[in-house]
Structure formats: C-alpha cells, structure tokens
Amino acid sequence: MRTAEIRRRWLDYFEARDHAVVPSASLVSPDPSTLFTIAGMVPFIPYMLGQQTPPWNRATSVQKCVRTLDIEEVGKTTRHGTFFQMNGNFSFGDYFKEGAIEYAWELVTGSQADGFYGFDPDKVWVTVYHDDDEAARLWRKVAGLPEERIQRRGKKDNYWHTGQPGPAGPCSEIYIDRGPAHGKDGGPVVDEDRFLEIWNLVFMQYAIEDVRSKEDFTITGDLAQKNIDTGMGLERVAYLLQGVDNMYEIDEVFPVIAAAQELSGRRYGADRDDDVRMRVVADHVRSSLMLIGDGITPSNEGRGYVLRRLLRRSVRAMRLLGVDEPALPHLLPVSRDAMSASYPELATDFDRISRAAYAEEEAFRRTLVAGTTILDTAVAQVKTAGGATLGGEQAFALHDTYGFPIDLTLEMAAEQGLAVDEQGFRDLMQAQRERARADAKAKKGGAAGTTVYRELRDQGATEFTGYTELTTPSTIRGLLRDGVAVPAASQGDTVELVLARTPFYAESGGQDSDAGVITADGARLEVLDVQRPVKGLVVHTVRVAEGEVASGAEVLAQVDPEWRRGARQAHSGTHVVHAALREVLGPNALQSGSYNKPGYLRLDFSWNQALSAATRSEVEEVSNKAIREDLGVKWQYMTLPEAKAWGAIALFGETYDEQVRVVEIGGPWSRELCGGTHVDHSSQIGIIALTGEQSVGSGSRRVEAVVGLEAFHHLARERALVTALTDALKVRPEELPERVSGLVARLKDAEKELAGLRQGQLLAAAASVAAGAADVGGVRVVTHEAGAVASADDLRTLALDVRHRLGESPAVVAVGGVAKDRPVVLVTVNPAGRALDLRAGALAKVAAGALGGGGGGKDDVAQGGGTDVTALPAALAAVRGAVAERAGGR
Template sequence: MKYMGANELRESYLSFFEGKEHLRLKSAPLIPKNDKSLLLINSGMAPLKPYFTGLETPPKKRITTCQKCIRTGDIENVGKTSRHGTFFEMLGNFSFGDYFKNEIIPWAWEYITEVLAIPKDKLYVTIHLSDDEAFEIWTSKTDIDPKRIFRLGEDNFWEVGIGPCGPCSEIHFDRGAGKIETSEQFEEASEADKIVEFWNLVFTQFDKDEDGKYNNLAHPNIDTGMGLERIATIMQGVNNIFEIDTVKNIVNRVCELTNSKYGQDSEKDISIRIITDHVKSISMMLCDGVQPSNEGRGYVLRRLLRRAARHGRKLGAEGIFLHKIVDTVVENYGGAYEELREKQDFIKKIVTLEEERFNETIDAGMDKLQVVIDEVLANNKNIIEGKDIFTLYDTFGFPVELTEEIAEEKNLKIDLEGFKSHMEEQRRRAQEARGENTYMGSDENPINKISSDIITEFDGYSKTILQAKAIVLATKTEFVNELIKGEEGYVVTNVTPFYAEMGGQVGDKGIISNENCKIEVIDCKKNVGGKIIHYVKVIEGKLTLNELVTLEVNKERRGAISKNHTATHMLHEALREVLGSHVSQSGSYVDQERLRFDFTHFSAITEDELNKIEALVNEKIMEVFEVKTDVMSIEEAKKSGAMALFDDKYAADVRVVSVGEFSKELCGGTHVYNSGQIGIIKIVSESGVAAGIRRIEAVTGVNAIKFMENKNNLLKEVSSMLKCSDKDIVKRLNSQIHELKDKEKEIFELKAKLVQGAEDDILANAREIRGVKVVTSKVEGLDGNSLRDLADKIRNKMELGVVVLASAVDGKVNFVAMATKNSLSSGVHCGKVIKEAATVAGGGGGGRPDMAQAGGKNAEMIEKALEKAYEVLETLVK
C-alpha cells in the first residue's frame, strides 16, 4: 500500500471509473438547484437526484464525480474528533438504470485491492441482513474471505423520506481491531474506531411511497460514496483527517499565523483544527455564491466564520487573520476547483469584511453581557439564565464558551441546559418552516412528477406565436384529461414560444387558445425536472388533452423584458470598465418594469462613478450595436472571452449573446435585436445587499422616460411650494435651512431656561422610601436628550435618591430613570423600574441599575406610568 496524496487520490478514482465508461462531471455548486430539501449540498448524489427520480435525463447512464459537500449537523464535534469536518469531498460513481450489483461490487474490489493496493486482510465488508444477492456476488466475483463479510441491520439500508432507497454494502479498513468473528464484535470495533468505513455502495432498487410501501424500481440504480478525506487517512497512514497532506498544509498555516504549535496542547489543537476546517468551508461556500446573512445557508457561513475568528482569539491572534489562510486553501484545492483561483481575491475580501464586523459584534456582545451580569448581581443570583445566553449567541454571535469564561471570572454559573432548550426550539421552528421533507423538497403536485420522456421544445427566441399540441394537463392536485372554464392548472405542450423563468428573467405571459377555449397564461416556469410548465387559468370553454392550440406570448411585455435583459448585460460590462475587472454578477432579476443587478464590489459607488456607468451604457445603446447570438461549445465560449457564471452548470453547447464588441456573455434569455431598441437606461438606486455585494436597479425605454417625467413633475411641485424657479430651489432651501437652525437654537435656549427653573420645583415634590428620596415628574415638550440632561442635573442635586421623568413630544413618550450610585446598595435598579413604568404607557425599554431609558405610545398614561415607577421602587428598596 503506497502513500498517495489527496489530489492524487481524487484523480486516481475519477480516472478509474472513466476507464469503466463513466462520464466525469465537475462538482456541482454547494447551493442546491431546484431542491428545497437541502440548504447546502451534503452528499455526492444530492445534485443528481433528478436523474435518480427520472425527472431529468442524465447526460450519460454512467457518471463519476468528486462532489464538494458541507454538513454542519455535528459542528460541535469538529476539532474534537479525528473524523468530523464541515467540508468534505465525496468521490462517487453512479448508474442510472444501467449496471447494478454484478458490476459495482467487483469494480470496487478491483479499485481497492489493485489500484490502491490495500491488503485484503485489512478489509471488511458489511451488507444488509436480507441482501443474499450482494453476499453471493461478493463471494463469487471477488476473492474476499467470506468470514470478513458481516450482515447488519438498518445501518446498511439507505433512505431519506419518501422516494428512491435500497440496501447498501459498506467497505471498511482494519486499523488494528484484532480477531473479529461476529457482527457484534465488528460493531464494537467500529464504535471504538478500530475499524473505519470508507466506501458505501448503495443499491437503489426500491421506491418508497407515501404509505411506506417499498416498490421495486423498473431500472435499479447505483449510488456510491467514498469520502476523500477518509480514504486519504488510510493511504497516508494517519488517524486524523487534519493530518492528511492538503489539510495539514492549512493546519501549518494556522499555526504560523497564531504563533501556535500543533500537537503540544490538546485545547489549542481543537482551536487550530476548527479554524482549519471552517476557513476551508467558508472559502468553498463563498466561491459557490453563498453570501453571509442571518438566515439559511448565509447564517451557516457566518456562524462558521465567527467560530473560526473566536478560536483565533483563543489562540492569541491579534486583529483579522482568517483571510490569510484562504491563500493556503486555494493552493491546495485550486487545482481541482479552478473557480477558487478565479474568486480568490473576492473570497479574501468578504472574509476580511466579515471578520471585522465580528470584532465589532463581539464588543457589542460584551456590553450586553455586562448588563445581564449587573442584573444577575442586583438580584442576588449566581446564574445567567439560558434565554440570556441564547440571545447573546443568536443576536450578537457571542460564543457560549466566552459567556461561560467571563461568568466564571464573576463567580457566576451559566444555565447550559436552558440554552440548549432555546437552541432546540429554534431548530424545531426552522424545521417547521421548511415543512415536511420529500426527496427533492419540492411541492407535492403533479407538475413535479412529469416523466422525463415528456419533452417541450422552446422556440421563442424569434417567435411569439405558434401552434402546438397539449400533451399534459393538470390541476393543482392531479393529472386530468381536460381543463374547464374557471379552473386553474398547468398545461405542457410539445413546443412553446413562452420563455420559462430562468437566469433572473421572469416567465412570459399570454394566451393559449383554439376554437374550443381561451386560456390565460399567468406564468411560465420550469419544474424540478426542468420541464417547461404553463401556469394557466381557463377563461372560456375547455381544453382537452392532445388538442392543437395556438400559443401567443404578450409581445409588448416580452419586448420590455428583452430591453431590460440586454441592458443588464451592458450594465455588467460598464461596471467592469468603471469599477474594475473584479466586478462579477452575483444575481439578477429582469421583468417588464425594471432590472436589478447584484454584483461583487466592496464599497458604495460614488455619485460620479454612477454617472460614468450610466453615461457609458447610454453611449453604447446609442451606437446601435447588433445583438448577436451564437451557439458554441463551452470551451469555445470561454476562449472567445464570453463571461460566464462558473457556479452554474452549462450544457455542452451554450448560447453566447454579444452586444457589438462591447459585451459578450453566456445567456439563455431573450434579447433585443440591436442596442438602439433599448432607447435609454436610467439608474434609479444603488445599495448594499450583503458583505461585498452591491445592487443597482434601473429602468429602460418608456419606463425610463416615465421615471424622468415623474422626477421633473416633482421638481415643479417643489418649486411651486417654495415659490421660486427650478434653478433657485437649492438656494431657497439653503436659506430656509439656515432659518430653521436659528429657530431651533432659539427654542433650545428657551427650553434650557425653563428646565433650569424646573429643577428645584421637581425636587420639591420628592417622596421618600426607607431613606431613599424618589422624584417622579411629567415634563412638557422635552425630547429624549433634553429629558436625559434634566434627569442628570436633578440626580446631581440628590445625596441618595432616584429620579424618574417622562415627556411626550409629537405623540411619542420618552422615559428616563437615574439613580445615585450609593442608592444601588439599597436595591434600586433603574432598568427594572423603567421597564415596568413604560409598559403602562404601551411601551418598553430597560437599562443599567443606575440609568435606564424607555419609550411609550400612550401619552395619556404618563401619570399612571410614573405612579407605577414609585410602586416598583417600593418593592425594590430594602
């Protein structure tokens, strides 16, 4: 058994199965396509599910891949065990109704024992209890010792919800388990990690229905998965995935940046491994289009990045450093995943921005934690409640271990069980929001069950009207032979001019008709299998299956959409020319009203830059370039300089849309025939939507003219109100602003005089609670800042006391409470007082024991609220 590097192993596996007539496909992006059951791709077969279900036809019946995967279910174990990681690569070979057990079992044995040369006395095989067929093939078509085959139960049967499933056969490596004679001994050795599973051969031969019945598939499939990291540990003679060559190189870089040594301190080793794994994961996720956010896959990314940053702090790393590790990730994985190299600078920039943001968040979390600790101590308790730990973790990204560490310094404990309970509740809500899982996570309606044999030709690039046959009809619950007046449902035809929503372009609308019916096409989309579906409502008559119909796209709407789509391409190129070549598309949306374009850039675009971008696009529009479409291979397209989204999967032949010599992109959408048809473009907004992602919205043609007319009308209205000409608006506004400032200054000075006189009057009405002086008062017309200043002045005149003030301005109620420091030992807590008082006035708030603020909605309840403050103090003061 010779040493093999991870990159060598990957190539070895894929080449072996290419030799068995398999088509090698690139790894699919980590963001699932048309699969609502997953946040992120988590297995080799996940992107291929439409082929297993028959919803799509695979490019070949035999496929092999090395798939990028992310799993975070065991995130708490990452770094603590030898085999847990959030990112991993899954080697796989797949058969879609072609070969089955008779082929894959001997092939697997051939690859393991001949290519990898793993000694046969180091291998074990498990099969499902009932799979006599697999046992017979293993013992007759390989030379494995039958005593090294064990029958197991549910661990050797693969299924996820309803859909394709079946028994499996796992292949294991012996790390020194000693003599194994029974299934029980085998399972004990596996639990102890003395035997490690590295390849799973899944025999997908059943289709589990909603009633739990296992129906035989007409064409059984093969789905295998071998963890690259797992087999690399075997081939490199190490026991830990963090010690294989590609990962160890990242470990070494982490140690270098944090001035740490690996293998000398178990706690530090955990942090080193967490940083290594998480930076690898976030690099892959950012590369594939995942953006940091507070929900979904973006939250997974942000959580991993913040965990890595936190463990960097534990190791003593100063400032931001994670982006420096990205280079090492690219060095080790860029050969297999060229997109990493293409996006290297972008990935580093986003990681930098997020780590800087986390450092700020940590500081905000420290302030919040201090408030929590003050409240715990003020209540003579010694434990921080689970809900507060969860709020710190969920809202501020504040690590639990940091809360625990700081609590220990204050001789406090934390309610970990309560925290876990809140975490579990959050997971439950997330699961409920996703709904019941299905194999593809898709809506259980007929359109997602259309056979792969159904083909619809799209013939709408140059046509908006044509004749076709209605080959599938369905309501929202079942396939039918006819659709009648008033019904809503779905129509599939053998050919269509209707563009189905794709690539950011909305679907077409229009009419389907014949002498028997008139049907409105509300929308046009593709189902999970990529079939073109017309979403319809029957206006007149009825449509019968297999009838000939005329399909007519709303031509005016299509024209407006096409203008916006071509303008989007031109905007993309203008952004690159004005801002730099780092700009790349992150997302887009095009309808008949406007276009929206998301792109990579790291700062707000200046007014001058926006003007240059808009002017450049308009200049090119007016040059009336021909918009030309060519069909070519993906390789030819790239050589021609066409821009492509490399996180998208492209067919062998692609459409390249060129706007003169100005813009060239891969695109399947509809476009104008020449740029002059766009008329004009007008940028209406520019904003940030995520770290390193900006968004431009714009209008074209008639909509651009309408936009400018509205602006012009608004200008006229303003000039009329200001009683001046258009050109004098700015001058008149500046004059009025100066007048307002003078008046505000005058009002402030008057209020200050009034307040100065009010201090003694308010103090004169003080009440006393067990030696603590309490002042409550309603003050007319003071905003929050003025109210706070007044409270502070009154407090400074008190030896031992509390002041609670309230004021209403424009219907908004402000409360403030302040206490002298020496009153806190008597039990005074302004945060508790203000919280109860504000509730009476329909508001809320809180704060520290010595100062707190709140707001309210009901000004008429101020007096009662202040009385409530007094009542609360009665209960607090000892």
C-alpha cells in the same frame, strides 16, 4: 500522500479506463428541495433515472459536498464535518457490479509506485446487502476475500438513496482495519471506529417513491438501465494515508488549526474543549471558503443563512479561545492556501470571497456588542428581583433574535454571578428544531408531489419555441388540479397545464414568466404563471376564462407581445447594467442574483460599500451610452468549457448543462451564460434610469432600475416635481440646489436657537434641582424628571450642571426625560462618589432594566433607555435604591 495527490490519482485512474472526467458541480443543489449538493451522484440523477441521455457511458468526478444536518456535532467527533469531497465513478448502462468491484479492488490495494493507493489487502473488509449473494460472490472471485471479511447488513447500512424519490439500490462498502489500538476486532458490524469505511459501491437499479425513512420506502420498479454510482470519502482516505487520527488533521484542514493555535496561544491536544473549538474553526472556515467561492453570500434565509451560521460559529469559537480581534483575516488565507492545489479558482477569486467573509465577521462583532448590552440588562433585572438564574426564555431570545450564542451567554452570565436555565433553553431549541423538521418534512412531501410532473416529463420534454415566435400551435399533454391529473377544466377553474410545445418563457435566470392566452375551440385560458417544476417540463398555471378544455386538445399558445417586449428590454438591460458595473467598479463587481420583468430590473452584485451618487451616475451613463451605440445582441450554444474559455460569465449559484447558451451584447463587452429572452440591438432597450442602491447582506449590494417606457415615466415624474419646486420657490431649475440648501441652513439655525432656549430653561432649573438633593448613606443623591426634551444631550447638560453645584462631597445625579417618545435616564457620579465604588455605568443599567431596555457607559457619565415611558419614576427610584444598597454595604 497529500489530499490533492489522492484526488489526482483518482481522476487519472478512471480517465485511463475510458471514464469522462466531469468537473465538480456547484455546491448549490439543482434540486429545489435541498439547499446544497450532498452527494457525488446528485449531478448524475437525471441520467440514472433515464430523464436525460448521458453524453458518456462512463464518468468520474471529485464532487464538492456540504451537509449541515449534524452541525452541532462538528468537532466533537472525528466523523462529522460540513464540507467534504466525494470521489465517484459512474456507469450508465455500461459495466455493473463486477466491473465496479474490479476497479475498486485494484485502486485501493495496488501499489503506490504504480499510481494506486497501496492499502494492505489483508486489512480490507467489505459489507454487502443481506441478500446480495452476487456481490458477495464477486468479492470472493475478484479479491479473494475470505467469507469472514465479507459481512452482510440490512437496508439501514447497505441500501442507498438520497432520501428523496429517485434512483436507489443495494450497496457494498469497503472498510480498512486501523488496528487494535482503535477498537474491537470483528469487522465493521462490531466497531466502525477501528474498521473505517472509505468507499461505497452503489448498484443503482431501482426507482423508489414515498420515502418515509432510510429503511422505509416504496420500490416502484427497475430503472431503465442498471447503473453504478460509487463514492469514496476523500478526507477519510487522506487521513489514513497521511497517518493522522481524523479529518481535522489532514493537510487541507490542519493548517487552520495551527493558525488558531498561534492566534490564541493555546495548544491543540492540551484541552478537549479547546480541541473541539479549533476543529469547529477549521471545518467552518473551509466550508465558508468553498460556499462563498460558489457564489453564496451571508443572509437570513436558505443557503445564505447556513453560511452565516458557519462564519459566526467560527468567530464565536475563536472568541471562546480568547481571541477578541478579527480572526478571519488570519484564518481564511490559510484555508485558501491549503485548498488551492485542488481548487485554483479560490486563489484567483479570493478578493471577492474575503470581502464577503470579513464583512460578515465585522457585522457579527457588532451583534456581539449589542447582545452583550441586552444580556447585561437581563442580568440586572434578575439581580434586582433577587434571582440567581437567567431564564431559558431570555437565553433563547438572545440566541434566536439577536444571534447571541448560548455558550457566550453561559460564560458572561457566570462572570456576573448568575447561572442560566440551560434546560429551559434546550427545551425551546428542541421545539424550534421540531418545527424545522416538520417544515423539512412538508418540503419533502412537496418534493414527492413532483411524481406527477416526472410522469409527464417521461412523455417527452416541452419544446420551447419562444426564442423565435410568440404564437405556437400545440397540444395539451396534461391538466392538473391540486397536483392531481384531471381530464378537463371548465370556466372559472384555475389549473396547471402542460403543452407539447410552448412559446411561454418559464420564470428562471431572474426573468419573470410570460403573460398571454391559450385558446382552443370555444375556450380561452389566461396564463397566470409559467414554471419548470422538473427539468425539461414547462407548466402553465391558467385560469379558464371561457369555455372548456380537455387533455389532448389542440390549442394556440399566444404570448402577449407587449409583455414580451418589456421583458426583453428588462433582461437585456440587466446584462447592460452588469457590464456597466464591471466597467466602472472593476471585474470583482460580479452579479450574484437578479430579477427582471417588463419595465423593471434589479441586480445584486458582490461589493462591500455603498455606491456614491457620482458612481451611480457613472454606471447609469455607461449603460445608456451602450444603448445609444446600438450594440448587436447575439446568442449561440457551446460547451461549458468553451463558454468559460471565451470569457462568458456564469451566474454564481446556477447549475448548467454541458451545452450552454451564451448571450453577448457588443461582443466581449458583455458575455453571459443565459437562457432568457433578449432584444436584437441594445437601442431597443430604450433607456435605463437607476432608482435605488442598497445593501442586501455582507459584501453584497443591489441596484434597481426602470427600463424603457417606465424609465421615461419615471423621469417625467421627476421633471414635474422639479417644476413644482421651482414654481413654489421662484427660481430657475439650475438654482434649485442652492435655494434648498439655503432653506435647510436657515432651518438648522432655527433649530439650534430653539435648542439653546430649551437648554437655557433646563439650566435655569438646575439650582432648584440641586437644592432637592437627599442624603442616602452619606451620598448626596438627586433624581429628577425633566419631562419632554429634544435629546439626551439636554439631560446630560442638566445632570452635569447639577453635579457641579453639589460640590466635592460624594454625589450621584440621575435625570430622566422623554426624548422622541422614548424614556432616557442620564446618570453622572462625581470623583468622591466613584471613590465609594459608585459607577454611573452600573447605575444606568439598573435604570434601564426598569425601563425595559439597555444601558451603560463610563464610570462618571452613563445613559440608559427603554420603551416604557410610564416606568421613569420606577427607574429613578431604582437608582436611589442601588445607591442605598452600595452605600449601606460599605
């Protein structure tokens, strides 16, 4: 049974039993303390906590999930993967244990002909929490399971929570006996390879806090209602029903392994190390496909860093399989085809996805080249010092600073006859992991600190009035200092303040928070920041400028109207620029992030090449034409499916409620899901002036612009600059480009003339330099310091001239100099010298090692450089020594 069919049967089964089919949420977690959606129940947590009223009592979904905690174990076991799919059915105060068990038993053991999964009832085992007698009784009643196939376990195995404060409860897990070929008898408590868990029924009934570990937490009380949260591992069920040994061999994953076999010429199943590499490739390519599909792009932090690591591990694994050519253009389309039956959007959006992935592979291939140069330098230094082992610090620096994988370091060092201090490397990696865990723990502690916000949220959501008014009477619902509730705040205090109603926009959707004041009897509070630490709660960071305020006081919240005017211009301007980019570049130029505040906007979008000056000018012109046309700006609420059907653009990486706000400018020209504040007509934006465009990662660009009055000031400054130049050069503004071009050309001619004079001076010394050649083991060797030079080309010219003057006998010339404050050594070897196995590239690396840098090149001419100018004499001496060593060893 294909994976897509297993998925379809799941949704059909529960839909027929009055469950609302809920589309998978984004892989981008809505919880700021976690990067990705890690479980099927994550989107439903607000309903389980009672923070929001669910629109249905029953729901079902197939949720996309990513977990990367055990990324190093991927491929080594059959259990670890990064991307997976979790089938789930949920009850919010409706059915509980008995209903969940009845549904599970029927779907698992019912016949395939009737639309079920058809597992043999005699091979089903279950576990329950050790004191959950009710669950054990229901398994006997509903399924007729004998007592010996109902096993009891503790919190470590049969109590579920997210690892964060929130809902929790005991659970019951369903296992399938794979038979004696897979391990010992005795149920899951004896062998979880033979007895494979496929489904976990969680009986959510408690709220927990202070989560110290899987088994150590504090139960704070019962949830407002008893809930059911179940999770069936789709990939696990797939490999059982498809008769394969593990998740890597199912129909949605194995095609990538097959493609890797074809590219590498190696056979899956023939070598354990190759098998691990192919599994890594299959898992990581699929995960990368899904992450980019949800709008994540490679970067050096957060989610983007995880994606970058997945892609680079894929490329690295293919290289270790012997594939040096770009691999992703072969592998990614295969994964797309395997996954499109379940996620058709991957096919329609593949152009954007592939651009980001292929650009990252190309960038990593360049990193490998740079890392190879650094590695060669480190190896040369070790050999020069007479060592046989590359230090753990050097291997770690290659990994951590340059992104050079340790297994490539091991492989390439071995090719040059060196071992690597692996233990030193592992110790440094462990220290880094411990720092990362400490950071993660700190972040979790911070997340636990949201308890006080949740308590305030339980009193009701903050009503936002800022769409229609800038001044709102309100009541102080709470005051916080350093995360602790306080009764009052006095002049000079900086505190967090929660209002029942507020006109202040909290930073979100790329729009900066509002500025303004909050006043009460004799008190004036300056609003410094506005955030939403938990959904539905607006928190104002304020400084008490005058007087004193207390919790429960009546206040007047007032947004600065000039600030809001600028914020509206910038946010609407962001939508206009986005629409202009799509009009000029095409529909693939989709926004991937933004930031705007009064007078300024920046917008990141999917694109893999720089915009030409003409293209930037066209985007600017289209934007300002839309402003001039005074397009109407409207917004309305609708369901998310309605919005998508209407053509509204959702920002990648954002999570949305079922009801969403759609903002349109000029009708269908710009329709986006957005909660920000906007102008009423496009003409109110004023003017947009693009000020910059740059890369912000593989397959992603950024444009920046000034808006409104700031745009006018920017253009006025440019006008003043043009006026100053025209006055200085005595030309009209339209003649300025030609005049500047002429001056630049004259400057270049002068520079060429100077370079010719310098080269002439160098060549004039060539004869005397050649005359200083020394005999080193039958090789004529010249080492010469030329002093300051314009560039390495001057050294190359001198070295080649000297080599020519030395005739046809074996000769090596090494000329050093300082170009742009950095030491450079140019090495050249004539044909007779190369016949003695003297190679310019190898000698340049030796010189570069003394200079603290890298080098290399061809056998006849090569170059090395570094950072230590004072080491030039030592670098030239190292070349002489290397020639003596090779010549003496013949």
